[in-house]
Amino acid sequence: MIFSPTNWGQISPLFAEGGTDAEEEGEAYVPVRTHDRHLLVQVVPIGREQGGRILLLSDVTEVRKMESVVEAANLTDKLGYVFSGIRHEIGNPVNSIKVALNVLRKNLDHYDRPTIAEFVDRSLMEVTRIEYLLKALKNYSLFESPDIQRIRMDDFIGNFIPLVRDEFERRRVELRVMCADDTGWAMADPRALHHVLLNLLTNAADAVEDRPDGKVIISAMKSGPWVEIKVDDNGRGISEADQKNLFRPFFTSKQHGTGLGLVIVRKMVRKMDGRINVTSYENCGATVTVAPPEADGDERIGR
Template sequence: MAILIVCGLGIAGIVSGRAIILGIVAICIGLGLIGALVAYLNATNRRIRLFLDAIQDNESMLFFPEEYGSKEQRTLHAAFNRISRLITENKQKKLERELQQKEYESWDKLMHILTHEIMNSIAPIVSLSGTLLSYFRKKEEPKSPEEITDVMIGKTIRGLDTIKSQGQNLMNFTHSYRCMASLREPSPKLFSLTRLLLNLQVLYQAELDKRHIAFDIQLFQPEIEIWADEEQLSQVLVNLLKNAIQALEKQEEGSIFIHVGNQGKNISIEIIDNGPGIAKELREDIFVPFFTTKSSGSGIGLSLSRQIIRMHGGQLLVSSEPFIQTCFTIMLPLAFRKNDATV
C-alpha cells in the first residue's frame, strides 16, 4: 500500500506539472520501497529453500531464531522450528521402533539357539541312558548278576564315557554363556601393542607354517603403546586370529595380514585374510551370541569380542569380499577412559 500511494502521488505530481521534483523524489522512494520488498521476499524465499533442503538432507539440527526480525518473520521461523521438531520426533520414534524390533529379533534368535544347543546335548543323553538301563533292568526289575555279560559292561562303560563327554560339552556351553553375561570391567594400563602382536606371531607361527599360511604385521610406527586391558585385548586378538586361520583351513596360498594404523584420536587394528569370506546377510548375525556357521564351536567368540571392544569405548567392524579380503577392524581410543565405554 505504501508503494502504491507514494508512486501514485509521484506520478500525479509529474503529470500535473505542479510538483515535478517532488514527484521524481516520490517515485525514487517508491522504487526504494520496491527494492526493500524484493529483498525481504528473497530473504524469506532463501529461508524456505534452506528449510526444505534441510528436510531433504535429513538435517535435524537446523534452527531459525524466533526473537529477531519482523512479526511475520518470527511467526514463519516459529512454524519452521515446530515442523522441524515434529519431523525429528517422528524420526526418533521410528528409530526406537526399529531398535526395539531388532532387539526382539536378537532375543528371539538367542532363545532359539539356546534351546537348540541344550536340546542337542540333552536328547542323546536321555536316549543313551535308557539304553544303558535296559542292560541292567528287565520289566522294571533289576537283572541278576548272571544275566549281565562282559559285552554289556563294555557297552555301559562306553555309554557312560559318552554321557560324561556330552555333559562336559553342555557345561562348557553354559560356562561360555556365563562368561558373556558376567564380563568384568576393563582394567586399563599402558602397554606395548607391538610386543603383544609379536608375541601372538610367535605363538601361532608353527601352526601358520604347518598350514602354509603367509603372515605379516605392519605397524604405522615401530613401537606402539596404548591404554587398554591387555588381557582382554589379547583375548579378542587371539579369537580373531584363530577365526582367520580356520577360515583358510582348506585354501591354498592363504594369507593373514595385521595392520595397525593411526586414526587421529583412535587406533585401528585390522586382521585381514583372503578366505571364503562372510555372506552379506550374515555379517551382523555373526555377532549374535551363540550364532555360528561352523560345525563345531560355541558361537560366543565374536559376540564376546565385540562386547569387550565396546567396553573399551571402541568398535569391532567387519567387511568382506569373498576370496579377496575379509577384514575385522578394531577401533580403539588412544586415551581410554571408562566413562567413554558402552556395553
C-alpha cells in the first residue's frame, strides 16, 4: 500500500498511539493495537520531496500472545525459586533462634551466666546471618541505573587495592597487581565496579584460604572493544558441575555464604554493558574476567 501525503494525516494518529514518532526520517517500526489485533508497522519513507511512505503491516498477534505466556511462565518459575531460596535462608536461622530462646526460657533458673551468654551469642550469630542476606538482597537492586563514567583503569585499580590490602594480609593471602602499561579507559559505574571487584576478590580469597601458598592476582588490560579485569587465584577451583550453577541464586558451597555474590556481580556487569566469564579446573584455581566496554576517543576526552 502506498499512502500519499494527504491521507497520511489520517493515519499518523494511529502511530502516535503506538508511542513512536513515525514522522521521523528513516525506517521506523511501530507497534499498533487495532481492536483485538496487534500489528507491527514498518514505515519506510520514499520520495523525500513528496513526503510519501511505504507501510508494511505484519500481524503479530499470535506471536505476542505466545511471548507473553512464555514470559509469565518464566517469571513465575523464577519467583517461586527465589522465594523458596529466601524462605530457606531466613527460615533456618529463625528456627535456630527460636529453639535457642525456648531452651533458654525453660532453663533460665538453672543455667549459669556463661551458658546463658553462649545461647545469646548463638542467637546473635544467627541474626547476623539474616542481616547478611538482607544486605545481599539490597545489593541486588543497587545500581539499577548505573552512573556510567570514563574510568582510567590503572588509576581505578591503584585506588581500589589499598582498601582491601589489610584484609588480605589478615587472611595471609598474597595479593598481586599486574596491570598492562596502558590499561585504557573504560565506561563503567565506579561504585558498581568497586562492588564487583570486592565480590570477586572475596571469592578468590575464600578459595585459597586453606592453602599455604594462597595467591590472588588482579590484572587489567585492553582487549578489543573491552577493558578486561581478571581475578586469578590458585585455590580449590570449581568443578564442571558447579560451574553450571555459579550464577544461580543461593548456590553456595560456603557455610555462611548467601550464593548471591556472583548473581549480583553479573547483573551489575550487564547493566554496564560489560561481559563476565569464569574459567576453572577443579583444584587448579579459577579466573574470573569482567570486561566493561572501552571508552571511545570522544568519551576519553570527556566530550
